[in-house]
Amino acid sequence: MRQRAPWVEGQTQQRIWHWREAEAVAGGEMEGPERCGDSENSIPFWGSAQDNSEEAAKEPERAQEHCLTNFAGGQHFFEYLLVVSLKKRRSGEDYEPTITYQFPKRENLLRGQQEEEERLLSAIPLFCFPDGNEWAPLTEYPRETFSFVLTNVDGSRKIGYCRRLLPAGPGPRLPKVYCIISCVGCFGLFSKILDEVEKRHQISMAVIYPFMQGLREAAFPAPGKTVTLKSFIPDSGTEFISLTRPLDSHLEHVDFNSLLQCLSLEQIVQIFASAVLERRLIFLAEDLSTLSQCIHAAAALLYPFSWAHTYIPVVPESLLATVCCPTPFMVGVQMRFLQEVTESPMEEVLLVNLREGTFLMSVGDEKDILPPKLQDDILDALGQGINDLQTSEQINEHVSGPFVQFFVKTVGHYASYIKREANGQGHFQERAFYKALNSKANRRFVKKFVKTQLFSLFIQEAERSKNPPAGYFQQKILEYEEQKKQKKSREKTVK
Numbered sequence: 001m002r003q004r005a006p007w008v009e010g011q012t013q014q015r016i017w018h019w020r021e022a023e024a025v026a027g028g029e030m031e032g033p034e035r036c037g038d039s040e041n042s043i044p045f046w047g048s049a050q051d052n053s054e055e056a057a058k059e060p061e062r063a064q065e066h067c068l069t070n071f072a073g074g075q076h077f078f079e080y081l082l083v084v085s086l087k088k089r090r091s092g093e094d095y096e097p098t099i100t101y102q103f104p105k106r107e108n109l110l111r112g113q114q115e116e117e118e119r120l121l122s123a124i125p126l127f128c129f130p131d132g133n134e135w136a137p138l139t140e141y142p143r144e145t146f147s148f149v150l151t152n153v154d155g156s157r158k159i160g161y162c163r164r165l166l167p168a169g170p171g172p173r174l175p176k177v178y179c180i181i182s183c184v185g186c187f188g189l190f191s192k193i194l195d196e197v198e199k200r201h202q203i204s205m206a207v208i209y210p211f212m213q214g215l216r217e218a219a220f221p222a223p224g225k226t227v228t229l230k231s232f233i234p235d236s237g238t239e240f241i242s243l244t245r246p247l248d249s250h251l252e253h254v255d256f257n258s259l260l261q262c263l264s265l266e267q268i269v270q271i272f273a274s275a276v277l278e279r280r281l282i283f284l285a286e287d288l289s290t291l292s293q294c295i296h297a298a299a300a301l302l303y304p305f306s307w308a309h310t311y312i313p314v315v316p317e318s319l320l321a322t323v324c325c326p327t328p329f330m331v332g333v334q335m336r337f338l339q340e341v342t343e344s345p346m347e348e349v350l351l352v353n354l355r356e357g358t359f360l361m362s363v364g365d366e367k368d369i370l371p372p373k374l375q376d377d378i379l380d381a382l383g384q385g386i387n388d389l390q391t392s393e394q395i396n397e398h399v400s401g402p403f404v405q406f407f408v409k410t411v412g413h414y415a416s417y418i419k420r421e422a423n424g425q426g427h428f429q430e431r432a433f434y435k436a437l438n439s440k441a442n443r444r445f446v447k448k449f450v451k452t453q454l455f456s457l458f459i460q461e462a463e464r465s466k467n468p469p470a471g472y473f474q475q476k477i478l479e480y481e482e483q484k485k486q487k488k489s490r491e492k493t494v495k
Contacts, residue, residue, distance in 0.1 A: 076182075076216050076220070077182060077184065077193075077215050077216060077218060077220055078180050078181060078182040078184075078193075078212075078215070078216065079158070079181045079182060079183065080102060080103065080104070080121075080179075080180070080181040081101075081102075081103045081178070081179070081180050081181075081197065081208070081212050082099050082101065082102055082103075082121075082124060082177075082178070082179045082180075082181065083099070083100050083101035083102075083176055083177070083178055083179075084097050084098065084099055084100070084124065084125050084128040084129070084176065084177040084179055085097070085098060085100040085174070085176045085177075086098075086129065086133075086135055086174045086175070086176070087100075089133075094133040094134050094135070095133050095134075095135050095174070096125075096133060097125035097126065097128055097129040097133075097177075098125060099121060099124070099125060100176075101205060102121070103208070103209065103212050104216070120150070120158065120181075123150060124150075124160060124179060124181065126316050126318070127148040127150070127160060127162075127314070127316060128160070128162055128164070128177040128179050129164075129177070130148075130288070130314045130315065130316035130317065130334075131288075131316075131317060131334055131336070132317040132318075135174055135175075136172075137171075137172030137173050137174055138166060138172055138173065138174070138175065139166075139171070139172050139173075140166070141165065141166040141175050142287070143163060143164065143165035143166075143198075144162075144163075144164045144165070144287055144288045144289045145161075145162065145163050145164075145191055145194065145289050145292075146162050146164075146288040146289050146291065146292035146293075146313065146314060147159055147160060147161050147162060147187060147190075147292050147296070147313060148160045148162070148292075148312070148313055148314065149311065149313075156183075157183065158181055158182070158183060159181070159182055159183070159184070159185055160179050160180070160181055161179065161180045161182065161187070161190040161191070161193075161194060162177050162178070162179045162194075162288075163177065163178045163179075163191075163194040163197070163198060164176070164177045164288065165198065167201075168202050178194055178197050178198065178201070180193060180194065180197075184220055185252070185253040186245060186246075186252045186253055187252070187253045187254065187255065187293075187296065188246070188252065188255065188392070189243055189244070189245060189252070192243060193215065193243070196211060196231075196241060197211070197212070199233075200233065203233065203234060204234075207233060207234065210231065210232065211229070211231045214229045214230065214231060215229060220245075221243070221244070221245045222245065223245055223246065223247050223252075224244075224245065224246070224247035225244070225245060226242050226243065226244040226245075227242070227243045227244075228240055228241065228242050228243075229241045229242075229243070246393065250300075250303050250304075250400075250472055251300065251393075251396040251397065251400055253296060253300070254296050254297050254300040254396060255293050255296070255297065255392055255395075255396070256297045256300070256395050256396050256399040256400070257392060257395050258289075258290060258293035258294050258297060259293075259294050259297040259298065259399075260386075260395070260399070262285075262290065262294060262354040262355075262357055263352070263354070263357055264357065265379055265382045265383060266367075266379065267352075267357070267359070268301075268382075268399075269370070269375060269378055269379060269382075270350070270359075270362075270366035270367060270369075271298055271301075271350065271352065272298075272301045272302075272370075272378075272403060273366055273367075273369035273370050273375075274350045274363075274366055274369070275298060275299070275301065275302055275307070275330065276302070276369065276370075276449060276452070276454070277369060277448065277449075277452065278309065278328040278452050278453060278454060279328060279348045279349065279350060279363070280323075280325075280328055280329050280330075280346065280347075280348060280349040280350070281298065281329070281330045281331070281349070281350050281352065282323055282329075282331055282332075282333055282341060282349060282350070282351045282352065283295055283298070283330075283331070283332045283333070283352045283354055284332075284333055284334070284335050284338060284341070284351065284352065284353050284354060284355070284360070285332065285334070285335060285354040285355055286334065286335050286355055288314050288334075290354055291313055291314050291332030291333075291334070291354070292313040292314060292332065294332070294354055295311075295313045295330060295331075295332045296313065297399075298330065299311065299330060300400065301399075301400070301403045302403075302454065303400065303403070303404060303473070304404070304407065304458065304471075304472075304473040305407070305454040305455065305457075305458050306454070306457065306458075307330055307454070308453045308454065308457055309327060309328040309329055309330070309453065310322065310325065310327065310328070310329035310330070310331065311329070311330050311331070312329070312330075312331040312332065313331075313332050314332045314333075314334070315331050315332060315333050317337065320333070320337055320340055320341070320344075321344075323341050323344045323346060323349075324344040324345050324346055326347075328453075335353075335355060342360070342361070346361070348363055349361055349362075349363075350362050350363070350366065369445070370406075370445060371410075371439065371441035371442050371444075371445050372441060373439070373441065374406055374409060374410070374441075374442065377402065377405070377406070378402040378403065378405075378406055381401065381402035381405070382398070382399065382402055385398070386398065404472075404473065404476055405476065405480075407473070408473075408476050408477050408480045409442070409480070410437070410442055410445065410446055410449070411433075411446060411449070411455070412473075412476075412477040412480060412481075413433070413436060414428075414433065414459065414462065415462065416436075417429040417430075417432055417433040417436070418459075418462060418463055424466040425463065425464070426462065426463035426464070426465075427463065428459050428462075428463055430450055433446075433450070434446040434447050434450060
């Protein structure tokens with residue numbers, strides 16, 4: 001029998017799920033509503049900010065939720081390195097994911113701190129093996145790299161970076177997961193760290209300790225900077241490992257290449273349009289890596305806005321009831337659960353089959369959500385020179401650019417319509433804001449967009465901020481304004 005998703009009362013008087021209760025899911029100790037839709041105000045809560053503007057609102061120029069770079073703040077690279085293995089249940093029928101290695105082991109914790117740590121660590125195994133407990137020893141298994149996000153009721157986040165593989169050894173054996181828990185969002189960088197962990201684990205667990213200790217003592221680099229670690233490996237000698245953080249921090253937790261390999265440009269734009277209106281999106285794929293990377297990429301298209309609803313790159317089997325929630329969500333489900341997903345009651349959902357590159361379910365208006373001219377601009381920009389791109393950084397910049405430009409053209413004038421009082425508190429002039437757009441199509445779109453949580457959280461933070469806007473999005477706004485001035489100047493010269 002599938003366990004039901006647990007619920008707790010959140011600060012916003014909405015029911016939200018969070019990692020402090022996840023151990024109850026794994027152990028089947030807690031019962032919740034039969035379906036997510038049993039309460040109009042209930043939303044499951046795994047990896048996105050609460051629907052509480054005080055907790056979830058972020059500065060307009062920060063990287064979006066899944067980039068999570070704003071949680072770095074000079075802290076450690078990571079909090080824990082864990083190995084999660086499959087152990088036979090006492091009943092002997094199936095396996096249970098269990099933490100079998102932990103670094104560092106924290107000692108002398110206060111009682112409250114120890115309880116908090118136990119709750120967190122109890123939540124993690126479920127997300128390392130989201131595809132259930134029915135396993136059998138294997139002789140071959142392709143390694144998978146994926147991530148998940150756990151969010152506490154106070155809005156704090158922890159990202160789990162996972163590498164699942166078959167350990168070295170003779171005969172059939174069970175896969176295990178190396179999982180790094182961090183408050184820092186940078187998927188590419190942590191994937192490289194997992195490579196180093198995997199390489200050392202093939203020698204001995206003892207070799208992992210000095211490497212992770214050195215990493216723990218290193219400061220997380222600023223965008224574009226590099227940290228070099230010195231590490232000794234038996235029979236190989238001393239190695240120098242360079243870990244570089246991407247210069248453009250709003251793209252450091254994403255890889256658009258996976259999305260491009262699975263879907264056409266037209267489909268990617270339709271997914272973006274559905275997400276902009278905060279509809280329900282479900283991605284289906286066989287492997288965890290594809291699901292994780294494609295969902296991160298889909299959410300990254302929304303920059304500078306942050307997906308503030310349910311966000312689960314890989315839904316654990318025990319939590320599949322999420323797909324019938326009445327609130328917006330962006331989730332990944334393994335293909336083996338397709339029938340259960342399609343039989344769930346859902347409305348306004350876009351069901352994306354990443355394996356086949358098709359939409360299995362849709363509302364039907366996805367091609368008509370965005371203003372036609374701006375939609376054509378996105379597609380034209382995406383198609384130009386896409387086959388000439390070589391590095392992941394080039395691909396990320398090429399794919400992200402047209403979507404950022406879309407928001408520049410539709411809402412880039414927002415700062416001019418925040419009127420401030422003497423104390424600096426701002427008030428957004430919504431009606432004047434969208435009426436300032438000359439294009440009727442753009443105006444119709446923006447009238448809908450300003451009602452979304454995406455825009456509300458963005459503008460609430462802009463109202464509170466007393467400092468002038470800064471960052472990548474603002475830079476693109478200024479460039480666009482300068483281009484318009486130059487164009488107008490040239491037109492005057494011609495006349």
